[in-house]
Amino acid sequence: MPLQDIVLHLDAYPEATSTEAIDQAVRFVASVGGVLSAIAVEVDIQPPKNRLANYVIGLSHMAAEEERKSREFCVAALATFTSKARELGVLGEAIHAKADLYAVAAYVAERSRTRDLCIVPVASQSDGQRAVLEAVAFGSGRPVLTFCPGNADLPLSGPNTVVLAWDGSRTAARAMADAMPILRKAREITVLTVTNDKASTGSGSGRDVVRHLRAHGISAVAEEIDGDGRRTGVVFSDYVAANRPGLFVMGAYGHSRAREFFLGGATEHMLNHLPVPMLLSH
Template structure:
């Protein structure tokens, strides 16, 4: 199975997705095959009528200006996306939709449900993109690829690493990423052993066997995670290993509409060192 129907989430507010991130996404899709649609969501700011606030600071006018800026950003980014995707022969669609500012993440997750993969580029700190990625991976039922501009391979996919702990979410990520792993230059299966009782030596052997059954040769790396937070173990490994893409399961549960994330998931979402493929 290929990833034929990919969604690129394009940010519109407060700053638009950088052009470099759009170009890299298009190049990555051309690299792995398939078509990509760019989704830009213009934000709305519902303002309850307040004559005093309108009189003192022009609250309604400020909201109108910010909404208009979001739409301008979205149209410009979609035009750049369309030109790049059509030029690369991977263009799908380019919708510009609207959602309340605090509902953008849920809106993107809804649209991602009928896609093979949702790509979410990171911008500036606190730009809301991490929240979008979290919503997509837990609410859409589809995988998400989170990346920073300048790091996503667009011409050649080098080493890919599968973080494996033998759990259900890791299995889901492995299955969803097979079409990408088949195109990687090399594949390694990483097991952080002694991090929890089930994380024992030899844990990754079955994952490597499964990859081999799909014609993908994979080496196994085991690192000792004893007495270290899982996030630190992953960072230490990535600092030494050349890696174009990290595939891992996303662990978390919902409580009162807020996600309580597993340690590794929270750590990697906060500051991914390499492009991060997550599935739940």
């Protein structure tokens, strides 16, 4: 099934998603097909109810000012998105929402459940988007595509080369299935397996993935790398840095504690060293 209904999250606090990021997302969707909507969430900041602090440092005024800034970011980013998406013929909805400052990530994840894919640009490790992409990956039931303008740019004509990480797990299988519409458009696909890492990734495990993709009319090759004691995330990032594919696809591994997810080692490492755009699925 092709990607028809894609949503882009536009950050609105503390900084706005850049025009470059919006442009890359719109052009990427125009190249792979589908309709792109955007959601910008204005933050609702509830300062502590402390009369003395409010009097001394003006907490209520500060909160109102930050909310105003966030609202203006939403309006400007959505206007930019609408113009670019209309120009390339992929315009869906421009959604201006509002949520509690600490509930933005959960809100975006909930809205992503009825989309084929959510795109989350990341400007830096501290911009708040990391929380959004993790919430979407683990809480939406849908895949998330993340990239970093200037460092891990989206290929504007679609990903010609794709690396699919395979470890035989459920999440890897889910990522492969979710990425199928993009894999169909790729020119080169490598199924990458790190051996001597876990029981499910013995030699030859990627060959059945190649067979499955061929059954769908998709050509791919299997490649194995002996982990040789290195962490899987390090092997992945070294491989990607050397080969620079247009997209890296992997299952997002994590475990839950008190309903909060903690990333597995390989996922955490790749997100911390985002060398190319990544499609994550859980």
